[in-house]
Amino acid sequence: MGILKSKVGIFSLIFLGVAVAWFFMPADAQSKNQISYQAKPAEKGTITRKVSASGAVDAVTMVEISTEVSGLIREINADFNTQVKEGEVLAVINPQIFQSRVTQRRAELAVAEASIGIQKAQLSNDEASLKKLRRDLKRTSKLFEQNNISEAALDNANLAVETAARRVEMAKAQLKNAYATVTMRQASLEQAEIDLDRTNVKSPIDGIVIERAIEIGQTVAASLSAPKLFRIAKNLEEIEIEASIDEADIGNVKEGNQVSFTVDAHQGRTFTGTVQQVRLAPKIEQNVVTYTVVVTARNDQKFLLPGMTANVDIVTGVRSDALRVPNAALRFKPRGQKSSQAQSGGQGNAMMTRFTEGVIRQAGLNKEQAVKFKKAMEKPMQEASRAMRQGSGGFDGSGARAAFQKLRADLSKTLEEIATPEQMAAYQAASQQNRNRGRRSARSSNGRPGSVWIKKDDGTLEERRVMVGITDGSHSEILRGQLKAGENVVVSARVVKSET
Numbered sequence: 001m002g003i004l005k006s007k008v009g010i011f012s013l014i015f016l017g018v019a020v021a022w023f024f025m026p027a028d029a030q031s032k033n034q035i036s037y038q039a040k041p042a043e044k045g046t047i048t049r050k051v052s053a054s055g056a057v058d059a060v061t062m063v064e065i066s067t068e069v070s071g072l073i074r075e076i077n078a079d080f081n082t083q084v085k086e087g088e089v090l091a092v093i094n095p096q097i098f099q100s101r102v103t104q105r106r107a108e109l110a111v112a113e114a115s116i117g118i119q120k121a122q123l124s125n126d127e128a129s130l131k132k133l134r135r136d137l138k139r140t141s142k143l144f145e146q147n148n149i150s151e152a153a154l155d156n157a158n159l160a161v162e163t164a165a166r167r168v169e170m171a172k173a174q175l176k177n178a179y180a181t182v183t184m185r186q187a188s189l190e191q192a193e194i195d196l197d198r199t200n201v202k203s204p205i206d207g208i209v210i211e212r213a214i215e216i217g218q219t220v221a222a223s224l225s226a227p228k229l230f231r232i233a234k235n236l237e238e239i240e241i242e243a244s245i246d247e248a249d250i251g252n253v254k255e256g257n258q259v260s261f262t263v264d265a266h267q268g269r270t271f272t273g274t275v276q277q278v279r280l281a282p283k284i285e286q287n288v289v290t291y292t293v294v295v296t297a298r299n300d301q302k303f304l305l306p307g308m309t310a311n312v313d314i315v316t317g318v319r320s321d322a323l324r325v326p327n328a329a330l331r332f333k334p335r336g337q338k339s340s341q342a343q344s345g346g347q348g349n350a351m352m353t354r355f356t357e358g359v360i361r362q363a364g365l366n367k368e369q370a371v372k373f374k375k376a377m378e379k380p381m382q383e384a385s386r387a388m389r390q391g392s393g394g395f396d397g398s399g400a401r402a403a404f405q406k407l408r409a410d411l412s413k414t415l416e417e418i419a420t421p422e423q424m425a426a427y428q429a430a431s432q433q434n435r436n437r438g439r440r441s442a443r444s445s446n447g448r449p450g451s452v453w454i455k456k457d458d459g460t461l462e463e464r465r466v467m468v469g470i471t472d473g474s475h476s477e478i479l480r481g482q483l484k485a486g487e488n489v490v491v492s493a494r495v496v497k498s499e500t
Helices: 002-023 096-145 151-198 327-331 340-363 367-390 398-418 421-436
Strands: 034-041 043-059 062-066 071-076 089-093 200-202 207-212 228-233 238-246 258-263 271-285 288-298 309-326 448-455 461-471 475-481 488-496
Touching (some): 089 228, 238 309, 309 327, 309 488, 327 448, 327 475, 340 367, 340 398
Antiparallel strands (some): 043 238, 043 309, 062 228, 238 288, 271 288, 309 475
């Protein structure tokens, strides 16, 4: 047993000695492997920056046809895809009740007009009677002056004149009332005629019927709200798309920007349009802010139909004859340096940690709430960090923006479960102020710092510091720095085993 132990100890010492000798052996003696660098030349070319979004295709002018009267649908003169003209009757609601109302209102108007004639005749009689009584009063007054009649007879004559005058005034008032009644009956008749005309549902524009929501025999009730009968597009030769743009990208979108978009129904075909409007009203869902951008485009061949989903690319910047390099060159670091992936992940983790701490501070969470919040956010932060490392463009690329947007949505949902309504209100107010500051220094015209590595003729590498401008996802613009066109920038490295 002692012999066995001694042999094991000897072998251990021999193995340890070999390991130490290998460790202190020169690197080229340890392995015959070599590193091969892949490089691409920095070149002049065009860089086009785009903002991607999606939205639904719709007609520029879309009108919903409703009815202001209730009744039974008796006729339908237009169907899906029917071309209609302005004023054309699309459907007819049973007009019998409305026709009877018109007849009744006309009769009431006739009675009112006849009443005017009666009141005029009455006024004429009363005015004639008043004239006669006034003449009688003059004669009675002369007789009284001659002491031929009593004072009582004179008083009776005066009373008769006053009474006749009041009857004339009353007749005039009744005549005015008769005229007013006629006006009221005319208005009532006009309303009845309007309702009768409304039983003919007419098209207000020239266009095409996109939707028909009624059938013959169906009863429509307009007492509470106007029911939708038809939906008409004015002109499908011109369409619009309402695209939702993230707040991080909206600062680069302007009216007049050129747009290209595709739809799944016509794969391989690209359509073009223009940004018509950037709406100022934000849409906030789970603390994610977007803005609506209206894109208009021609549709002369009518390939685009209302409701289709359009994948939109808005051109927000173009640099012609710009010095550009592959994005991989900006991420590459030679062996011995921290990899861009690690840097990006570290940068992303640091920023997300600061972001989480900022939320706790803005919401005013207590210690217990903060612990719960951090624990609940561990997994979403890990997923966001992984997405940032794997996404295109590194930490400043589109993958990072998408990951950060999802992180904000998860954060808002988690915070709502932990914070009080007052704390949520405080956080939303503070985050809104931060959004209004428009922080995206990477999009500044001054560019952002970066570096590339040049493969020299002798095979060695040399770092060049540069300022990076806009990117199209695969190449980035070099605004200024120590790089020249034609120099080979390293984009990747791989280990090549030596044959010897």
